[in-house]
Amino acid sequence: MARTRVRITSLLALSAALVLVTGCGSDSDSSSRSGTEGKEGKPVVVVTTTWEGAFAKAAGAEDVKVIVPQSVHHAPDYDPKPSDLAAVAKADFVLYAPFEPYAGKIKEAAGSKAELVEVSLDNDADKVSAEVARLGKLFGTEDVAAKWKTTFDAEYAKLSKDLKxxxxxxxxxxxxxxxxxxxxxxxxxxxxxxxxxxxxxxxxxxxxxxxxxxxxxxxxxxxxxxxxxxxxxxxxxxxxxxxxxxxxxxxxxxxxxxxxxxxxxxx
The missing domain is CATH 3.40.50.1980 (Nitrogenase molybdenum iron protein domain)
Structure with a gap:
């Protein structure tokens, strides 16, 4: 999406949050990151916004933590909190978009072993289907992603026909x-x-x-x-x-x- 600038305040907030998380955390906290923490053994997924969260849910993720509140329309303006870093530290996957430049810093600051996954945020039907299928394979939930695509395709066709x-x-x-x-x-x-x-x-x-x-x-x-x-x-x-x-x-x-x-x- 749009080219953005990372605000100095965001970086300062991130540094402060790092101090709090590292001060309160323990070895057991960081070593407990595992897909078994998720619902029925499914992966724990942290996403920057509800947009990535919807892609993750469609792909089969059930334990999804959204960092940026829905009320924040411009995600790169969000200042990460200590609780955000704590969530990342326990994640299996962290989903972000290229225009959210602080995502890598969040993972680094939290000391997470999570896999950082860049998501192409575009609601074009073909691109959505491709991304959901990719994430489903990554999460090991291909069957859920395939079922979602069937539902999505039917709904999309209905809406398109009605509009035409x-x-x-x-x-x-x-x-x-x-x-x-x-x-x-x-x-x-x-x-x-x-x-x-x-x-x-x-x-x-x-x-x-x-x-x-x-x-x-x-x-x-x-x-x-x-x-x-x-x-x-x-x-x-x-x-x-x-x-x-x-x-x-x-x-x-x-x-x-x-x-x-x-x-x-x-x-």
Whole structure:
């Protein structure tokens, strides 16, 4: 996702947290990290956000600890706490995204032997299926991941069919989408005529995108820059990428579909 800067305060908080964890921990704490700690012997997984958590849950992980609270929309701005490091110290796997640069520092500071796994966070259906299958193999839960994919494929097909039936005049709507919400355009079968972001739209981009006369603008709720194409007549649709605290990925698609259908219906 977007290029980000690690705040000095984050690093200071991490250093302070390290002192607390190492001061309170013991050899038995660090040596107890094992998949047997998880439910029914399944791996203990620590994830930076609910997005990685949803991927892990879909892949079959049952013991999942989320570090960054859902209320924090921009994960790299989060300051790790001592309890976060304590959770990492007992994990089998730590899942993170490339734009969360403190993940490696968390693992190092906690002295964890967990496997650090980079996850490609993209809700494109094909990419999600590939990542869930990869994680399922990594966790040893391939059967759960395969069952989830069957459910996901059926739900995705249903939502996509419903959205296509809602096309205004029976024609695929032209859309401009933020680069990290392109998956929702694909879900709707919309025709993408331009993309923007993650940086704010420049005057030149604004002029170019407006000329393409999109019916909809798909905005990333977590990186919104406000109204993208003012005075263009295009309806702006807010798309949420992150799942809720239940770590269920399917509502992300259902909610996006509902917003898109509402926008296409003119209501």
């Amino acid at each position: 039936a809602a096309w205004p005049g029976g024609k695929s709507p032209a859309v401009v989408t933020q680069v990290f919400t392109a998956w929702s355009a694909k879900l709707a079968g919309a025709t993408t005529v331009g993309t923007y972001g993650p940086e704010p739209v420049t005057p030149a981009q604004l002029a170019d995108l407006s000329k393409k006369k999109p019916a909809l603008v798909l905005d990333n709720a977590h990186m919104s820059t406000g109204t993208v194409l003012p005075d263009s007549g295009a309806k702006q649709v807010k798309v949420v990428n992150y799942p809720g605290e239940d770590l269920d990925l399917l509502p992300v698609y259902r909610n996006a579909a509902a917003e898109l259908k509402k926008a296409m219906s003119g209501s």
